[in-house]
Amino acid sequence: MPRSASKTSKKRTQPDSVTSSATDPVPSASSKKKSCKEMDATDQLFYKYANTSSGVIDPEGIEKLCSSLKVPHTDIRILMLAWRMKAARQGYFTKAEWRIALTALKADTINKLKKALPELEKEVRKPLNFRDFYAYAFKYCLTEERQRILEIETICKLLDMVLGSTFRAQVDYFVNYLNNQKEYKAIDMDQWMGFYRFCNEISFPDMINYNLEHSWPCILDNFFEWMRSKQA
Known part of the structure; x- marks a missing residue:
């Protein structure tokens, strides 16, 4: 056993506060x-x-x-x-x-x-980051106090920028639908996030797993019906 660890050693040890400071992760001056x-x-x-x-x-x-x-x-x-x-x-x-x-x-x-x-x-x-980024993109475009919706023109440009490279077909068809329908003048966050979920979960363009009974925003139900009429 080394002498410094021996029970019979007379060598005085440093206080705990001194010895621990040598290993504390305190940033150096440099x-x-x-x-x-x-x-x-x-x-x-x-x-x-x-x-x-x-x-x-x-x-x-x-x-x-x-x-x-x-x-x-x-x-x-x-x-x-x-x-x-x-x-x-x-x-x-x-x-x-x-x-x-x-x-x-x-x-x-x-x-x-x-x-x-x-x-x-x-x-x-990365999937988890991108969902947060997608939501942020909508909020970042809310330029007025208490603004909760974005006009269709802004939505179409934003969709092309944010999702165009990943879900090209879905974005093109949805933008086409938005530009031709008359019911909606603007989109809210729930509808915005609903379309992201749609892109990730629904087979496209056949949409065989889309169910009108599920809790989709009404605008996506309408988009689904619009797509079916075009495919008929």
Whole structure:
């Protein structure tokens, strides 16, 4: 047995508070300095696009950001970036929201952010994340206080952006239906989420497993009947 562990050893041991501090996960001065430096770089990048008067990145700043990233402002990855920021207001990014996303993406330069976009898209495309992103896309477009619905024109554009690459046929037919029907002028969140469920659960275009007795939003029952009439 080593001498330091022997019962007969006269060597004085350090108090528990001293010995435990050596193993406590306390950030070193160098790691703190690195973290602050990275945050400073993230903030500097933010101010490059922020409006000097309002202190936030506004629509014009987002246009500049998209230009730097070499992507159109309608690119779905910009919406994904807003989702990652948990941005509360369409077309505006606060510094706190900016920090959330860029810290998670480990991007403190425009080149790093550009390289992070494909990884962000992979993250969002995971089933559990994508459902949350899909719901967020609707809420992000609610620009007025107490607004609960989105007009059909907006819905059609949003569906094409968010679901078009995954459920092309369903989106095309549903958009066609929305543009030709007269009953609905706008869509609410329940109807929006119902269509996502429809895309994931219903065989298309035959829709043999769609049941009018199940709890689908009425607009989807009407869509189902419209599809059947076209197929007849």
